[in-house]
Amino acid sequence: MTPILGANQYGKAESRVVRIVRDTARHEIRDLNVSTSLRGDFAAAHITGDQSQVLPTDTQKNTAFAYAKIHGVDSIEDYAIALGGRLLEATPAADQAQVRVEEYAWDRLGDHSFVRRGGAVHTAVVTVTRAGVHVISGVRDLVVLNSTDSEFKGFLKDEFTTLAEADDRILATSLVARWRHTTAEGVDWAGVDWNASYADALDILLRTFAGTYSRALQETLYAMGTALLESRPDLAEVRFSAPNKHHFLVDFSGFGVGGLTNDGEVFIAADRPYGLIEAEVTRADAPPAGDAWLAVPGFC
Template sequence: MTHTLGLNQYGKAESRVVRIVRDTRRHEIRDLTVSTSLRGDFADAHVSGDQAAVLPTDTQKNTAFAYAKLHGVTSAEDYAIALGTRLLEACPAAESAQVKVEEHGWDRIGDHSFVRRGGSVRTAAVTVGRDATHVLSGISGLALLNTTDSEFQGFLKDEFTTLAETGDRVLATSLVARWRHTDVDGVDWNASHEAVTATLLETFAGTYSRALQETLYAMGGAALDAQPGLAEIRFSAPNLHHFLVDFSGFDVDGLSNDGEVFIAADRPYGLIEAQVVRDGVPPADHAWLAVAGFC
């Protein structure tokens, strides 16, 4: 034999789990997209087709729905920890169970009426192992824009550089941020998520930006300073360019464009990614971080 089985995992992707709490006339809703996966000793399933150690992906899906009722959904993280723990218990061959959750927000318009919230999505990626549990909280699709207080100057140039320097530009992005917790016991997941998100927004709005890189570093530092339970935060931020429309070719008296009309270009775009790490915190196992999709 000239080959062996490498890393592998399997699971059920993107189960749409909606939990409605009807204990009172005023209903609550949690709307989740849930993906589960198991990693461990499943070589026989690949090499010889022996499924004796395999917990079916259909069972993983059913467990995700059942635990929305049996455990409840007070937060994406708490639900994911409970679900991952159950899957690990149910599958002895697994070394770890991972649960990824995207939570879609609904705004209340009545006791039992809601309107779907647009924009960002709350995320959680939980890896439950035999010895430890790791939690990544996050947010994706967070659309941010500053109309001024941003520049881009003094950059390296060569014979292919055509970009003009600017001392005043629109800075816009659709941010993905994920933050790693140092501990998972006793965390108020909802309060933590709200606090981190608020810090990111306040820092973006209050930071003069000489580059998107500088803004991300400031946002990450502020989040770690405000939340001692965080080990690190990572960002993936497309630079959503807004180009000033050139009115000089128009034969219209008095028509000028003093930073007021822009073309919003969706691609190609610069993609800025960065990690801000708390000093003295041990590094994470990058194998599980990569599988968790940690930016």
């Protein structure tokens, strides 16, 4: 038997790139976590140890830092497109360069003072090929909660089912959502306002979550994905990964306090185990994804 080398890629993971813009006395900050990877004909490196076609991961890291200065970071998508293009140009044996970026938000305290904002993280995964560009924007750690207008009942039961049906419950999740921008021929990536696109997509998702009566988290995710695709013809699909952050009503009946009732007011927030709901909503006429989703962590 002769072993055959299968799919492979290599790169530099999680370079922490912080770009301060000092053009005026009022500074700006972009705080990024950047991972790069190259795919292509690197068989010789694996089989014979020949590194002549391998751009070192250290060079990939250095390019990520250099491009934060050379190209700038007006948006993480635009930065990732430029960085991916440069890595592909510098590596003849590669046919794809993928750049994954997370951006951490800071709130302004003054002209040159900031406080790190917790919560949601803006993400982007850009795959640059010899034939074109694929862009996936998204958000993770988006913690949302509806304190009512959610039920869960009528579910399948067997001898191991103990969960009680709920007519009114808390619905909460720490959402991961990623949406793929269309790869239709003629798309002018340079003309996209990525920051406005992200803000609008996030607003649609949040408004839909808040405005949807939910019979299950699955129904809410589908409603959010549908609203996003109906409002944004430039998007081809959206994927969700949503851990159900369970809140269980505290039973006061055993407490030594007479007449103490709990009318949906006090809950235990349980962190594990948790239900994990994942779904994809795709436009019927969407251009094919190709390799856009390769190496995107998890379901989405």
